Every structure is written in structure tokens, then in C-alpha cells.
Amino acid sequence: MNPDQKHKSDSTGVGSTALIHHDYKAPLGFESPQTPVYKASSVIFPSVAQMQTRNWEDRSAYTYGLHGTPTTFTLESKLALLEGGEQCLLLPSGLSALAAVNAALLSSGDEVLVPDNAYGPLVSMLGGQFKKWGIQSDRYNPLDAQDLACKIKPNTRLVWLEAAGSVTMEFPDLLALLRVCQERGVTTALDNTWGAGLAFQPFELLSSMSSNSVGKGVDISVHALTKYPSGGADLLMGSVITRDHALAKRLSKYHEQFGLGVGANDVESVLKGLQSLVLRYDAQDHVARALARFLQAEPSVAQVLHPALRGSPGHEHWRAVTCSGLRPEGRAAGIFSVIFKPSNSVQAIYAFCERLKLFKLAYSWGGPMSLVMPYELGSMRKGSLNHLEQGHLVRFCIGLESLEDLQADLSRSLLGLSA
Ligand SMILES: Cc1ncc(COP(=O)(O)O)c(C=O)c1O
Missing domain, CATH: 3.40.640.10 (Type I PLP-dependent aspartate aminotransferase-like (Major domain))
Structure with missing residues (x-):
């Protein structure tokens, strides 16, 4: 080698x-x-x-x-x-x-x-x-x-x-x-x-x-x-x-x-x-962080889970292995999750996912098309979920579309959710 x-x-x-x-x-x-x-x-x-x-x-x-x-x-x-x-x-x-x-x-x-x-x-x-x-x-x-x-x-x-x-x-x-x-x-x-x-x-x-x-x-x-x-x-x-x-x-x-x-x-x-791996990874990272920050400011959102965001569980561990003098901003995959406030019903969250036009409802990540998927955490974890806010979790995987188009898609669909 x-x-x-x-x-x-x-x-x-x-x-x-x-x-x-x-x-x-x-x-x-x-x-x-x-x-x-x-x-x-x-x-x-x-x-x-x-x-x-x-x-x-x-x-x-x-x-x-x-x-x-x-x-x-x-x-x-x-x-x-x-x-x-x-x-x-x-x-x-x-x-x-x-x-x-x-x-x-x-x-x-x-x-x-x-x-x-x-x-x-x-x-x-x-x-x-x-x-x-x-x-x-x-x-x-x-x-x-x-x-x-x-x-x-x-x-x-x-x-x-x-x-x-x-x-x-x-x-x-x-x-x-x-x-x-x-x-x-x-x-x-x-x-x-x-x-x-x-x-x-x-x-x-x-x-x-x-x-x-x-x-x-x-x-x-x-x-x-x-x-x-x-x-x-x-x-x-x-x-x-x-x-x-x-x-x-x-x-x-x-x-x-x-x-x-x-x-x-x-x-x-x-x-x-x-x-094109490096270029795609960095481009998706950039857009994902911008959208994660945008969603953090949304009244219907209780918590955004993205390791590069301060306050996200394990953020300091992420910093320790990805940030360096040469790359102070570190690197992260273009994927994150959002917990929507429990004031929204599960049906309202499913309807939000279905209203999205550019984010398609599908599993996987790392591809050209942005994806969204709601998850029910109850049966997926054995340990405590105390580090997470209460609510409904939705995962977003960022594709190669423009930041502006993806943000507009999210903004339009968020209108149906409550704080
Ligand atoms: C973290 C992780 N590991 C492994 C896999 C499995 O990969 P594959 O779909 O190629 O079987 C996935 C798929 O979603 C994954 O998210």
C-alpha cells in the first residue's frame, strides 16, 4: 500500500x-x-x-x-x-x-x-x-x-x-x-x-x-x-x-x-x-450545518442533534477528533436529526415530512437527493434518553441541492407545526 x-x-x-x-x-x-x-x-x-x-x-x-x-x-x-x-x-x-x-x-x-x-x-x-x-x-x-x-x-x-x-x-x-x-x-x-x-x-x-x-x-x-x-x-x-x-x-x-x-x-x-468524495462531503457538511442552525431557531423545534453544534450530545468529543489547527471547523457528515416539540401530534409530524417537496421520504444518506425520515425512539434504545428533549424525532440527510432551495422547502412545510 x-x-x-x-x-x-x-x-x-x-x-x-x-x-x-x-x-x-x-x-x-x-x-x-x-x-x-x-x-x-x-x-x-x-x-x-x-x-x-x-x-x-x-x-x-x-x-x-x-x-x-x-x-x-x-x-x-x-x-x-x-x-x-x-x-x-x-x-x-x-x-x-x-x-x-x-x-x-x-x-x-x-x-x-x-x-x-x-x-x-x-x-x-x-x-x-x-x-x-x-x-x-x-x-x-x-x-x-x-x-x-x-x-x-x-x-x-x-x-x-x-x-x-x-x-x-x-x-x-x-x-x-x-x-x-x-x-x-x-x-x-x-x-x-x-x-x-x-x-x-x-x-x-x-x-x-x-x-x-x-x-x-x-x-x-x-x-x-x-x-x-x-x-x-x-x-x-x-x-x-x-x-x-x-x-x-x-x-x-x-x-x-x-x-x-x-x-x-x-x-x-x-x-x-x-x-468527488471530498468535494461532496464538504459541500453536504456546509449545507447541513446551515440548515441545522436554521432549524435551531424554529419555534416548533425542541432540539437539533448535530455533533458540530455546540450543546449537541458529544459535541466536545466531536471537536476532540475532528478539529485541528489546520481545520478549526472540523468535518461532519451532512446528516442530522431534529426533535419537534410534543405540542405537535405524530400525525402533524408525518404530514410535515410529506409536505416537503425536495426532501424525499426514504432511508439512507450520502446521495444527491435530500431525504427525511421520522423515527420512533422508544423501542430503539435500551439506555436512558435523558440527554434528549421530549418530542418527535425526524432525521434529515442533505443531498446536493442548493441551500436556499432546501431552506425554502423546510420553511414552507414548517408552517403547519406549532411551538
Ligand atoms: C451507520 C450505518 N452503517 C451501516 C449501514 C448499512 O449499509 P447498507 O445499507 O449498505 O447495508 C447503514 C445504512 O443505513 C448505516 O447508516
Whole structure:
């Protein structure tokens, strides 16, 4: 893996330049800006000796389409570069990437801990199929490292981290949570979909406190490429990135044995999406913060949950890992939630969502179109919701429309709500 230091744009990670000027080599005599789409199940060997000696596991040779093509190896390499890792595996969705980590690292009798605000389907997966396989799971408060410390047991093998958390957007005390896990020798896996490899460097979070390269941050970073890297809201894919070779080997064994391939055309789309990732992430961040502030001043709004807003749960933790001298404003994904005052009925909130013209009612985020979704928190959380105001939660995901148009859409629809 070539870290391509010369194209590092700032202290928080790689910039567009490194993702576009990657060290992919075009076939002799041909050069164009895009990586070619190689499609294959069968890969032809020139000799039996080659067939017997080629090693696809270190990405140095090709044996069968499922084990990689020049196109998938290029995407893996770019994603590892983006997140500051060494090895990358591609999976058919973000959820299957989360499942791969659980399946590769956990055995019957083990326990896994997840933050209380983790992506819901991860919690369901652990309480469903993984429970049937004899693997226990529990939830911890992501804003309280002491709570995590108390919950780690001798059989705890894996701790999931998510920053910011799903839907309620609390930003965990990543540094303290990581230290707790490292002191107890528990493997950490971060769902880094929100940070996208741009808001902070997951493998370098503790770099000022650790001298060995593997102990500087999380052990595993998972990314739903479906969101920002794709950018089109038209495909599903996930990645699992590591720095530690032994961990990577365990993950790639599972990947190989379960035949988790991805389509070449989707890989091509993500490769193209990566070229504008930084520009889109920053543009959506800018508009999201402006709209979050606009909604903070609305009489019908009780609370806006966006980690970059002062007073939002975990704001100081967000500052600690994303703001630096070079980038004092930090970085955040273009997604936030709003709690509307309980003086509004649930039906009034649903009608507000339906009145919006530019914000479409749909799941997901990171695409070109702005999205809105109401959530009922009651059944989604086990721990206390005392840090949240009472009311009805609506999540907004910002697309690539203009700030003025989105604000006008919100203003028009807010007229039906009461203070
Ligand atoms: C934080 C987070 N992680 C993982 C996923 C799963 O990604 P996918 O939809 O590709 O399965 C999602 C999807 O919404 C998500 O929000």
C-alpha cells in the first residue's frame, strides 16, 4: 500500500488529489483517467505452474473473479489509502460488512458490545442469528467510557464503535472508549460510515499516545460504501479495513469461505464516486450545518442533534477528533436529526415530512437527493434518553441541492407545526 504522503491535503486525511492520482497503472500504450472495468469469473492461467503458485490473498495475482480483479483490487487499495489502513475487503452491502466482522471474530460463548445508539440492523443481527449461534451481546452508553469499562467481561471479544451514533447523532468519547478497550486487550471495530475516512483517521486516533502502529487507533474500520463513496443512492456495497495482518487474515478467510463477491459495475461506480468524495462531503457538511442552525431557531423545534453544534450530545468529543489547527471547523457528515416539540401530534409530524417537496421520504444518506425520515425512539434504545428533549424525532440527510432551495422547502412545510 502506497500511503502517497505527497498528496496528503491536511492532517485529517487524504484529499481528492490522492484519490484521483492513485498508483494504478494502465496497460502499456493506453492511459485514461478511469480504472477499466474488468469482469471475470474465469481467469485464464498460462500454465499449470502459474495456476499452482499464484497468490490472490496478498493481491499480487489473479486466480478467480470472486477472489479479485484489477478493478476490485484498485478500489480496495484506494479505500485502504483513504482510511489509513493496510488491507481492505469489499462486501455486497454495509450490513454484510458488519456481519463479516462479527462472523470472522466471534465464536460460541463469546460476547460482543455495541453502543446503545448503534445502527439498528447491527443490534438486530446480534440479537437474532448471532444469539442462535451462542454469541451474547450487550449495549453500552457511548457517552460514558466508565459504563463500557464495567460491561467488558473476560469473554468480551469485540467492541463496536459508531461515531456519530445512528439517528440520535451522539458523538462518543472515541479516545476514552478506545483506551478502555486497549487496556483490556479487546478488539475494536468502528462503523466509520459517517466519518467516511475524512472527518478523522480511524487508525490514528491515539497516535499522540502510542508508538506502535497497530495500537494507534481502532483495529477495524467498516464503511457502508452505499453512502458517501458511491454518492449516487443507486448501489449497495461495504468495506472492512484493517492494519493488522493477523486480523486481516481471519477476516479474509470468512470472506473467501462465504463467497462474498461484488459486481464490477458497482465497483466502477464507487471508483468514480471516490473522485468527488471530498468535494461532496464538504459541500453536504456546509449545507447541513446551515440548515441545522436554521432549524435551531424554529419555534416548533425542541432540539437539533448535530455533533458540530455546540450543546449537541458529544459535541466536545466531536471537536476532540475532528478539529485541528489546520481545520478549526472540523468535518461532519451532512446528516442530522431534529426533535419537534410534543405540542405537535405524530400525525402533524408525518404530514410535515410529506409536505416537503425536495426532501424525499426514504432511508439512507450520502446521495444527491435530500431525504427525511421520522423515527420512533422508544423501542430503539435500551439506555436512558435523558440527554434528549421530549418530542418527535425526524432525521434529515442533505443531498446536493442548493441551500436556499432546501431552506425554502423546510420553511414552507414548517408552517403547519406549532411551538
Ligand atoms: C451507520 C450505518 N452503517 C451501516 C449501514 C448499512 O449499509 P447498507 O445499507 O449498505 O447495508 C447503514 C445504512 O443505513 C448505516 O447508516
